[in-house]
Amino acid sequence: MKILLNRVFRIIISISGRELRALTELKAAVAAVGKKHSYLSLIWFILFIAVNAKAQDVPEDELQARINTYFDNFGVTVIYPSINYSKKLSNNTSVSATYLTDIISAASMQSLFEVDGITSATDRTYGGKDDTPEEWRHEIGLGVTQKISEGSFYINGLYSIEHDYSSKTILGSVTCPFAQQNRYLTLGATISFDKIFPENRTWTKDRNTYAFNAAFSQILGKNVIAQVDASYIDVSGYQLVGYQIVRIYNDQKQAFITYEPVYPDTRIRRAVGVKSNIGITDDITIQPGYRYYWDSWNINSSTAYAIVSKNFSETFTGSVEYRQYFQTAAFFFQPYYLSLQEYMGVDGQINSGYSNVVNFNFSLRGKKGSFISNENMQLLGTLGYYKRHYDSPDCHSGLLNLYALIFNIGIRYHL
Numbered sequence: 001m002k003i004l005l006n007r008v009f010r011i012i013i014s015i016s017g018r019e020l021r022a023l024t025e026l027k028a029a030v031a032a033v034g035k036k037h038s039y040l041s042l043i044w045f046i047l048f049i050a051v052n053a054k055a056q057d058v059p060e061d062e063l064q065a066r067i068n069t070y071f072d073n074f075g076v077t078v079i080y081p082s083i084n085y086s087k088k089l090s091n092n093t094s095v096s097a098t099y100l101t102d103i104i105s106a107a108s109m110q111s112l113f114e115v116d117g118i119t120s121a122t123d124r125t126y127g128g129k130d131d132t133p134e135e136w137r138h139e140i141g142l143g144v145t146q147k148i149s150e151g152s153f154y155i156n157g158l159y160s161i162e163h164d165y166s167s168k169t170i171l172g173s174v175t176c177p178f179a180q181q182n183r184y185l186t187l188g189a190t191i192s193f194d195k196i197f198p199e200n201r202t203w204t205k206d207r208n209t210y211a212f213n214a215a216f217s218q219i220l221g222k223n224v225i226a227q228v229d230a231s232y233i234d235v236s237g238y239q240l241v242g243y244q245i246v247r248i249y250n251d252q253k254q255a256f257i258t259y260e261p262v263y264p265d266t267r268i269r270r271a272v273g274v275k276s277n278i279g280i281t282d283d284i285t286i287q288p289g290y291r292y293y294w295d296s297w298n299i300n301s302s303t304a305y306a307i308v309s310k311n312f313s314e315t316f317t318g319s320v321e322y323r324q325y326f327q328t329a330a331f332f333f334q335p336y337y338l339s340l341q342e343y344m345g346v347d348g349q350i351n352s353g354y355s356n357v358v359n360f361n362f363s364l365r366g367k368k369g370s371f372i373s374n375e376n377m378q379l380l381g382t383l384g385y386y387k388r389h390y391d392s393p394d395c396h397s398g399l400l401n402l403y404a405l406i407f408n409i410g411i412r413y414h415l
Contacts, residue, residue: 058094058147059086066380066410073403074394079103091147098141137162151176164242167194173213188213198242205238223279233269244395246344248337261345268296283311298331299350315365323357335392346395355388378412
């Protein structure tokens with residue numbers, strides 16, 4: 001049990017530092033064109049939980065490659081390959097390089113985005129890319145991990161580009177142990193500068209993001225480790241995606257007039273959470289957690305989750321995760337608008353509703369004489385089911401419920 005406790009402690013500490021990094025590495029995807037990118041953040045979060053379940057102060061020589069897929073009833077399909085290489089230069093220093101790309105086909109991007117009510121409208125009325133797939137994004141990243149005494153420091157730079165969006169990001173974190181390594185404090189920060197230039201608009205607009213994260217982890221007993229974390233994110237600039245419209249009925253014309261949505265140009269986002277890792281037996285752990293979020297748009301959310309993991313054999317590990325999420329609507333969100341307002345938005349991400357996620361993860365390590373005979377290789381995979389309910393119909397599909405299937409498979413090879 002002592003070995004297990006030490007292992008899960010290192011896991012939860014690693015997550016505290018890497019969660020900010022992993023989630024932010026796809027910030028460009030989350031913020032980019034269309035609601036499809038919120039699906040990419042979901043894919044990456046599932047991928048992060050599966051991949052980063054083993055902690056190392058300084059990453060060893062390793063190559064990871066994964067293919068992720070996403071399918072939903074809104075007509076969105078995502079193919080999401082990624083590759084990561086890390087090189088240990090010394091006992092205290094490691095470098096890494098990442099390349100990822102997402103190929104997206106979204107039915108919503110085939111819609112007519114004609115805007116009558118604002119001067120930024122152009123003769124071009126179709127959003128998205130003309131070819132298939134509609135979106136093809138590329139992202140590269142370079143990072144350095146440096147061990148300092150018993151702690152560690154990480155910094156990474158990212159650049160992401162697609163035909164109507166670009167993002168430059170720098171992020172870092174520092175982890176400090178104390179109390180004979182029974183407690184860890186992790187501090188992280190991220191700065192991102194994005195540019196949005198939709199194909200059906202004549203302008204280019206900026207969005208800047210400053211994010212700060214802190215996490216404190218503590219051994220509470222023989223088999224229990226707990227962590228408290230908090231984050232603060234300041235987003236300023238253009239908050240929209242550039243391809244949505246608001247329809248307002250005009251009695252005189254007996255027709256709908258379409259306008260571009262208008263959001264506040266600043267958004268402060270805050271969150272606090274708690275999670276623990278409990279050793280039930282030498283082979284079984286349970287990881288419950290809760291997160292509360294609130295922001296300056298009056299969106300509040302609660303997330304509760306639990307992960308049960310089991311080592312079935314020397315080489316095979318599996319886990320199941322259930323996640324429940326509830327959200328209120330932004331103060332300016334309305335299912336439909338009867339007149340022009342100071343702020344108007346129709347995106348389902350600012351609507352009230354709830355979601356459920358169920359994930360099944362596995363890890364199969366190589367062993368001579370087994371299915372994977374190479375002891376340096378590890379097979380990783382996730383199968384996830386996602387449901388999102390909106391309290392009013394989605395602006396594009398007219399549906400109240402989104403259903404999605406997420407699958408990813410990959411390899412980790414120790415060089």
